[in-house]
Amino acid sequence: MPKLPIGRKRPWVPERKAQGRRTEETKFYQSSAWRRLRNAFIKDNPLCVECHAKGIVSPANVVDHIVPIRKGGAELNIKNLQSLCSPCHNRKSGREAHQ
Numbered sequence: 001m002p003k004l005p006i007g008r009k010r011p012w013v014p015e016r017k018a019q020g021r022r023t024e025e026t027k028f029y030q031s032s033a034w035r036r037l038r039n040a041f042i043k044d045n046p047l048c049v050e051c052h053a054k055g056i057v058s059p060a061n062v063v064d065h066i067v068p069i070r071k072g073g074a075e076l077n078i079k080n081l082q083s084l085c086s087p088c089h090n091r092k093s094g095r096e097a098h099q
């Protein structure tokens with residue numbers, strides 16, 4: 001009785017389409033240049049600026065681009081960066097998505 005090769009069905013996996021700029025942005029956020037700058041920035045600016053403007057002291061855990069990269073904001077310029085807490089960052093991202 002000859003051995004039959006075990007037939008394995010290959011499920012058809014759809015290839016994910018690269019999402020242009022999103023991918024570029026993801027690459028940027030994973031770059032060591034950004035991570036170094038981000039870590040240094042949050043050390044110097046450990047509080048959320050939006051909360052601070054309202055008189056609330058809240059530790060920041062996100063370094064946000066004031067002008068988003070996809071809108072032409074400078075990527076690695078600290079003048080385009082601000083520290084935010086997660087709730088403030090989520091609010092800002094939500095606002096930007098509706099623009």
Ligand SMILES: [Zn+2]
Nearest residue numbers: 048051085088
């Ligand atoms: Zn905040």
